[in-house]
Every structure is written in structure tokens, then in C-alpha cells.
Amino acid sequence: MNRLPMLENIFAQPASHRTLLDYHAGQGSTSLQTCGERLRNASGRLIYSGMGASIFAVIPAVSRLLENGYPAQIAESSELLHYGSASLTKEDVGILISRSGESVEVVRLAEKMREAGMTVIGVTNVPGSPLEQLADHTLTIGSQADQLIAVQTYTGTVLTLLLLAEEAISGSSLEFSQAASAMLPQLSAHIDACFEASESWRHWLEPSGVLYLLGRGPALASVQEGALLMHETAKASAVGMSSGQFRHGPVEWVSAESRVLVFGAPEATQAIDRSLANDLYRMGAQVRWIGPSQGGSDSGEHAPALIPWPDVAPAFAPVFDVVPMQVASYRLALWRGIVPGDFRYASEITSAESGFPLFQSRHTSKE
Amino acid sequence: MNRLPMLENIFAQPASHRTLLDYHAGQGSTSLQTCGERLRNASGRLIYSGMGASIFAVIPAVSRLLENGYPAQIAESSELLHYGSASLTKEDVGILISRSGESVEVVRLAEKMREAGMTVIGVTNVPGSPLEQLADHTLTIGSQADQLIAVQTYTGTVLTLLLLAEEAISGSSLEFSQAASAMLPQLSAHIDACFEASESWRHWLEPSGVLYLLGRGPALASVQEGALLMHETAKASAVGMSSGQFRHGPVEWVSAESRVLVFGAPEATQAIDRSLANDLYRMGAQVRWIGPSQGGSDSGEHAPALIPWPDVAPAFAPVFDVVPMQVASYRLALWRGIVPGDFRYASEITSAESGFPLFQSRHTSKE
Known part of the structure; x- marks a missing residue:
């Protein structure tokens, strides 16, 4: 079977992560340590920012830092750039994430933070x-x-930022890195299982x-990234929301037609x-x-599992619970007759705050 | 014509806000000043938190504080309670919003903040x-x-928190309060116009x-509250998102069937x-x-306005741009044969983190 590039990227995640973990334990270890020290010694806020998949990839690390007493926060670069830059101070540390290193809002925010x-x-991911x-x-x-679509770079960013958080919290990411290496065979098996079940x-x-x-908590990464994948890959609408907020009102929408996926690993x-x-x-x-499975309650009224849950440490759940959404969005695109991974309007790199290059080039060529 | 209670609440906003503004300029002024001083003198973060409509009502004030250099941030109470309470310090100030003063996550978070x-x-709103x-x-x-549904309490909370922000920033909310009073006749006319156009x-x-x-920015209040109103009132799904994030991927969902409302007052x-x-x-x-209208471009390819925009100061836009969504969600409920303002599962006060009292009482009575 010829696999489309997006599917190749989904299956390539364990191998890609092994390269990534080796890199950060070897050649990249000095950089990781230096960045970890900057986080540990910051006297102000740790402001994590990015756009698209990059900002969702920070959620597990920020959750871990918050649980360990660090004043970490997440801000969309587009919002902080236009409405929050006056609040930035020299005591704060900015952690800016962009796969390409070219997203316009992130680059402009970096300038504001330096100022x-x-x-x-x-x-x-681009030196x-x-x-x-x-x-x-x-x-x-x-x-x-x-x-095109962020797959292995998304989960790779999740892992890299978790390594960085460990450096800040405990002074070494070695133990976490070894545990992450050890879980990669399970990740391979999980990807196979998701693909077969899909x-x-x-x-x-x-x-x-x-x-x-x-x-909730670290699971909000896959909630938000999963909703993004549905839009980008399958051109389908999806709502990502915290379970807490959903209970406070949006639950009123629920009917027999409602399809809901609850991410419950944390x-x-x-x-x-x-x-x-x-x-x-x-x-x-x-x-x-x-x-994790719901255990032996006697009521018999359990929401069924989408996929059997592997016996994996909670710290790695954000790398596992997004896989069903990667596979689902890929499958749904094919069922809808769409090439998964193709962009219609956006492009891999967003280099301006207005206009859509792919759309405009087609729009112009038609005239 | 007999108006249903929710419609009464929509039309009652200007009168309710006049009472509110008089209260804060009179009997409530000492409390407003004291709270403003606490914000101005805080040495740590200003953490705004709540659930449901209450958390969306903080957005304009937080935007204003950020633009004036205050380290204000927004956190869902359910998230901060379970995943962020270790990061709270005695230098931080918590501003907790709950219409009833009884939302379980907010009350529990208040305890954590005190600890x-x-x-x-x-x-x-409940002494x-x-x-x-x-x-x-x-x-x-x-x-x-x-x-039931937050209407005048929502916009009332927006105004109260803007008054508080003015107290912190400039030491007096008097000028803002007078300008707010002066715009109330325009708000009445705007509500009439929305209802007639609907x-x-x-x-x-x-x-x-x-x-x-x-x-973006302060308009995210009406974006998020508008999406909540669609769920609560009309039992319909809606997605609220920043324009910046939408451009980074979700735009791929766009087709001829896509219905999008862009809030562009800021x-x-x-x-x-x-x-x-x-x-x-x-x-x-x-x-x-x-x-505001798009002016005289010659391309002729303009997204049409949902409603003519009144000539109102940008500071008050969050009280105006939510009105079309209040009216739209009310109308849509009626067209769908639903009583606008009735709850099926949730209730006005969320007093536990699991279970839905209205659903459970019906579910039990059927057995």
C-alpha cells in the first residue's frame, strides 16, 4: 500500500522521537541545560507563546511547571503582540515556539520581548x-x-518542552529522557492499534x-490540537474546550446527535x-x-473507549492521546475525498497578518 | 406582546446598568476604590478567574490592564484549582467572579488562594x-x-470590571462612569435595532x-460569550476563537456553507x-x-455588516457587540421550538464538579 505523506509522518513519530531524545541527551544537552537554568532563575513570569499547533504543544510542559510552583502562562502570540506587550517586563522570560521559526506574530513578539x-x-525546528x-x-x-500538517513536529515539540521543564524543575532531564525512550515501542504499538481500529x-x-x-490540564493539548487537526486535515469543524467550562453551559447543546470525545488520562x-x-x-x-479503562463499576452505563489505553506513565499521555485524532483526521479526510495534508488557504508558514497566499494565487490566476 | 423573561432581560440592560453605575458612584464607591488600590499596589500577578459567562466578562478589563502595563491574566477556575494552585503566591491578587457567589470551582479556588x-x-451579584x-x-x-441565562448580569459584570480597571489605572472611575451613563440611550437604540433586524x-x-x-483583544469577550449563548439558549453549537488562531489552520474548514461572524470593533x-x-x-x-463600517473601498468585495454599528467609544464596544448574539440566540431558540432561557441539564448555579442536577432529577423520576 502506498501511504500518503501524512500517514508516513504519523507512523514515523517513534523513530523521529528517538532521534530527538538522542539529540537532546547529546549534542543538544548544553542548550537544554542553559534554557532550563533561565527558567529556574527567572524572577518574573514564564510566558509561553506561539500560534497554531505550536501553542497547543506547550500545554503539558506549562501544566507540569504550574504544578511545581512556577508562574508559567500561555498567551497566543497574536493577542500578546497587539494587546499585551505593554505588560512585558525584563524580569519575565519568553519561550516562543515556531516550528519554522518564521510565523509572523511570533517573530514580531520576539522583537517586542527584546525591547x-x-x-x-x-x-x-529550523536552525x-x-x-x-x-x-x-x-x-x-x-x-x-x-x-505540511504538524504531526511528528507537534509531538516532538511536546517532548522537547517537557524535557526543558524537567531541566528547570529537577536540574536534569536524563531520567525523563530515558523513560521517554523506553515508552517508544509502546507508542509504535499504539499507532498501529489506532490505525487498525480506525x-x-x-x-x-x-x-x-x-x-x-x-x-483538563495536560490533556487540553490533545483537545486543542485534535480540534485543529480536524479543521486542517479533514476540513471539518470541531470544538475543543475544557471539561470544566463545558459543564458550565455548553452541555445544554447535548442531544442524541452529539458526538463528544472526553480525554481523561490526567x-x-x-x-x-x-x-x-x-x-x-x-x-x-x-x-x-x-x-485508562473505567474499572469494574456495576452500573453498566459507561462511555465506551475509543481505543484501548496502553499502560503508559501519565507524563507521556499527551504523546499518546493525540494519536487517535491524527489517525481520525487522516481517515475522515479520505472518506470525504480530500487529500489529507493539503492546504487550501493557509500555508505551512504564516508570514503576514492578513491575506492567504494559497487562496490569493488561485483567486488571481482565475481572473 | 408577551415577552419571555430572557427578552425582558435583554431590553432591561440599559436600565440595569444605570442602577449599577449609580451604585458604584455612590454607595459602592468605597469598595470600588479599595479594590482598585489592591490592584494598583499588587507586587505580583492579577489573576482573574471564574467559569462560564463570568470568565468571558473579564476579558475587556484584562485587555485594558494589559495595555496599561499590568501583569493581568485570565485562568479558568476549574483549571487553576486542579493544575495551577501550587503556582499561587502571596504577592498575587485574585479577582474571582461568580454571579451567584456559589460556583463550586470558584469557591474552592478562593480557599486555595487564601491558603x-x-x-x-x-x-x-449576591451579597x-x-x-x-x-x-x-x-x-x-x-x-x-x-x-437563568446571564444577560444583564453579563454586561453588568463587564462594566463593573472596567470601572475597577479604571480605578486601578487612573485612580478614579468617575469619568468612565459618566461616559458609560451617557452611552446608555445609544445602547437602548442598539437593542431595538438588533431586535428589529433579527x-x-x-x-x-x-x-x-x-x-x-x-x-481579538476585548472583542474576544463577545466572541466567547456569544458562543456560550448559542449553546445555552438555542442548544446550538458554535465555535469562539481568536482571529489570529483561526488564520493559523482552522481557516481550512471554510467553504460556501461556512457561517462566520467577525467582531472587529477594537x-x-x-x-x-x-x-x-x-x-x-x-x-x-x-x-x-x-x-464600524468598512468605509469607501472600491473593490465592492466587502463582508456585509450584521447590524449598523452605532457611533460608540471603543471602550464600550464589549457592551454593544454582544447584543446581536443575545438577540440571535433568543430568536434561534424560538425558531427551533425551544423556550429561550430554559436549562435542560445544567442549572443556574453549578454547586458540584460532577453530576447534572436537572438531568439526574428527571432521569431518576423516570425509573
Whole structure:
């Protein structure tokens, strides 16, 4: 079977991550340590920023830093650039993520952060990029490149930022890195399992209504990235939202047509998210659960699992729970007759804050 | 004509806000000044938190504080409670918003903030509430109460928090309060205009696909609250997203069936948001614009306005640009045969982190 590039990228993740982990434990270790020290010694806020998949990839690391007492926060670069740059101070550290190192809002924000006297750490997969020129320190992701849609670069960024968080918190990412290496065979098996199961998801995935993705804490990474993948890959609408916010109002939308995916791997809130999934199931919604199995309750009213959950440490869950969405968005695109990974309007690199190059070139050529 | 309670609440906003402004300029002025001083003198972060409509109501004030150099940030209470409370320090000030003062996550977060030694300002419309018991200072919203769905309490919270921001930034909210009073007749006229125009929105609003709401900065308040109103009132799905994030991928979803509302009142980004709206229009999407008119360009390819925009100061735009969504969600509910303002699952007060009292009472009574 000829695999399309996006599918190649999905299956390539374990090998790509092995290269990435080796890089950060070897050649890249000095850079990782230096950046970790900057985070540990910051007297102000740790401001993580980016656009698109890059900003969702920061969520697990920021969650880990917050749980360890660091004043980390996430801000969309486009928002911080236009409405927040007056609040930046020299005590703050900026961690700016751009796969290409060229996203216009990120590059312009790097300039604003430098003007404010901040330390800027640029996280990019492209050495020598404009972001690297502006940053005080560069952390190279070290992932194999994707064909258009962020797949292995997305999970690679998640891992790189978790390594950085470990450097800041415990002074060494070695133990985390070894544990991450050890889980890669499980990741391969999980990708295989998702791909094999995916044909059976068709009746659930294909209806035209919007899919809701819910979760909390580090799981919000896959919630938001999953919704983005549905848009980018399958040209389908999807809503990503925290489970807490969903309970405060949007739950009113639920009916028998509602399709909801609850991401429940994080331990601190697993019980209340299970309860949410099971409540939605009892309301008649088409709910699927992603996370550890629900154990032996006697009620028999459990939201079914989308995919059996591998026995993996919670720290690595963000690399596992996004895989079903990578595969689902790929499959849904094919079922809809769309080439997964092709862009219609946007492009891999967003180099201006207005206009859509791919659309404009077609629009102009038609005239 | 007998108006349903939600419509009464929509039309009651100007009168409710007059009461509110009088309250804060009179009996409530000492409390407003005290809270303003706490914000001005904070040595750490200003952490605004809440759930549902309450958290969206903070966006204009936080935007204003950020533009004036304050390290303000927004965190969902459910997220901060479970994943961020270790990062709270005694230098930080918490501004916790709950209309009822009883939302479980907000009340529990107030306890965590007190444990961390933080100053806690409780913002509530119900004197004597649990939040008030826990807070160091209480800022009473002073709005007339809504029937279930937050309408006048939502815009009332927006105004109260803008008054508080003015107290912090300039030491007095008097001038802002007088300007706010002076714009109330325009708000009445705007509500009338939205209600009269709304019958003509039917062919645009009624299709079953998801509605996208886009904006930036302070307009994100109405973007997010508008999406919430669609869920709560009309039981319809809607996506609220920043225009910047939408450009970085989700734009791929756009087709001739796509319905998009661009909120473009904020001045700093009006030009790029107009450009986005007009690009989407040229792509064939069903786009509507909310904001100042687009002036005399000669291209003739303009996204049409949903409603003529009143000549109102940008500071008050968040009180105006949410009105079309209040009216639209009310109308859409009626067209769908739903009583606008009735809850099916959630309830006005969310007093536990699992379970849905209205659903469970029905579910149990059927057995």
C-alpha cells in the first residue's frame, strides 16, 4: 500500500522521537541545560507563546511547571503582540515556539520581548530561522520534518518542552529522557492499534455535525490540537474546550446527535471527567473515552473507549492521546475525498497578518 | 406582546446598568476604590478567574490592564484549582467572579488562594454569598438579576470590571462612569435595532451547521460569550476563537456553507480583521461583520455588516457587540421550538464538579 505523506509522518513519530531524545541527551544537552537554568532563575513570569499547533504543544510542559510552583502562562502570540506587550517586563522570560521559526506574530513578539529587556528562548525546528536571530537562546526541537500538517513536529515539540521543564524543575532531564525512550515501542504499538481500529470509527466520525473534544490540564493539548487537526486535515469543524467550562453551559447543546470525545488520562481530574463522560452517555450522546479503562463499576452505563489505553506513565499521555485524532483526521479526510495534508488557504508558514497566499494565487490566476 | 423573561432581560440592560453605575458612584464607591488600590499596589500577578459567562466578562478589563502595563491574566477556575494552585503566591491578587457567589470551582479556588496568602477580591451579584465569606474584599456587581441565562448580569459584570480597571489605572472611575451613563440611550437604540433586524437574520442563522465567532483583544469577550449563548439558549453549537488562531489552520474548514461572524470593533487590529472578513467573503463563506463600517473601498468585495454599528467609544464596544448574539440566540431558540432561557441539564448555579442536577432529577423520576 502506498501511504500518503501524512500517514508516513504519523507512523514515523517513534523513530523521529528517538532521534530527538538522542539529540537532546547529546549534542543538544548544553542548550537544554542553559534554557532550563533561565527558567529556574527567572524572577518574573514564564510566558509561553506561539500560534497554531505550536501553542497547543506547550500545554503539558506549562501544566507540569504550574504544578511545581512556577508562574508559567500561555498567551497566543497574536493577542500578546497587539494587546499585551505593554505588560512585558525584563524580569519575565519568553519561550516562543515556531516550528519554522518564521510565523509572523511570533517573530514580531520576539522583537517586542527584546525591547522590553526580556530573556527570549526560541524553540524551533529550523536552525538559522528568523526567530533564532532574535532569541537569546535557541532550543532546537530536533524532529524530523513533517509534510505540511504538524504531526511528528507537534509531538516532538511536546517532548522537547517537557524535557526543558524537567531541566528547570529537577536540574536534569536524563531520567525523563530515558523513560521517554523506553515508552517508544509502546507508542509504535499504539499507532498501529489506532490505525487498525480506525475503520470501525467511520460511522461515528463521518456524520457532518461538529465533534466536541473535552479534557483538563495536560490533556487540553490533545483537545486543542485534535480540534485543529480536524479543521486542517479533514476540513471539518470541531470544538475543543475544557471539561470544566463545558459543564458550565455548553452541555445544554447535548442531544442524541452529539458526538463528544472526553480525554481523561490526567490523574488529578480523572474521576470527575469519567463522571462527565458517563453522564453524557446516559443523556444519550455519542460519547467516546480516551484514557485508562473505567474499572469494574456495576452500573453498566459507561462511555465506551475509543481505543484501548496502553499502560503508559501519565507524563507521556499527551504523546499518546493525540494519536487517535491524527489517525481520525487522516481517515475522515479520505472518506470525504480530500487529500489529507493539503492546504487550501493557509500555508505551512504564516508570514503576514492578513491575506492567504494559497487562496490569493488561485483567486488571481482565475481572473 | 408577551415577552419571555430572557427578552425582558435583554431590553432591561440599559436600565440595569444605570442602577449599577449609580451604585458604584455612590454607595459602592468605597469598595470600588479599595479594590482598585489592591490592584494598583499588587507586587505580583492579577489573576482573574471564574467559569462560564463570568470568565468571558473579564476579558475587556484584562485587555485594558494589559495595555496599561499590568501583569493581568485570565485562568479558568476549574483549571487553576486542579493544575495551577501550587503556582499561587502571596504577592498575587485574585479577582474571582461568580454571579451567584456559589460556583463550586470558584469557591474552592478562593480557599486555595487564601491558603497561599493571596489577597482575594470576590466579584458577585449576591451579597452574603459563600464567595463573599472567603474574600478579603467584595465588589458587588449591582446588576438586576437575570432569569437563568446571564444577560444583564453579563454586561453588568463587564462594566463593573472596567470601572475597577479604571480605578486601578487612573485612580478614579468617575469619568468612565459618566461616559458609560451617557452611552446608555445609544445602547437602548442598539437593542431595538438588533431586535428589529433579527427577523432578517433567520435564513443566515437557522441552518444546522456550526457558527464561527472570531475576534481579538476585548472583542474576544463577545466572541466567547456569544458562543456560550448559542449553546445555552438555542442548544446550538458554535465555535469562539481568536482571529489570529483561526488564520493559523482552522481557516481550512471554510467553504460556501461556512457561517462566520467577525467582531472587529477594537481599533488596534481592526484593519487586519476587516481584511480577514473580506478574504473569507471572497472565499464564498457566509460572513457577517460586527463593528464600524468598512468605509469607501472600491473593490465592492466587502463582508456585509450584521447590524449598523452605532457611533460608540471603543471602550464600550464589549457592551454593544454582544447584543446581536443575545438577540440571535433568543430568536434561534424560538425558531427551533425551544423556550429561550430554559436549562435542560445544567442549572443556574453549578454547586458540584460532577453530576447534572436537572438531568439526574428527571432521569431518576423516570425509573
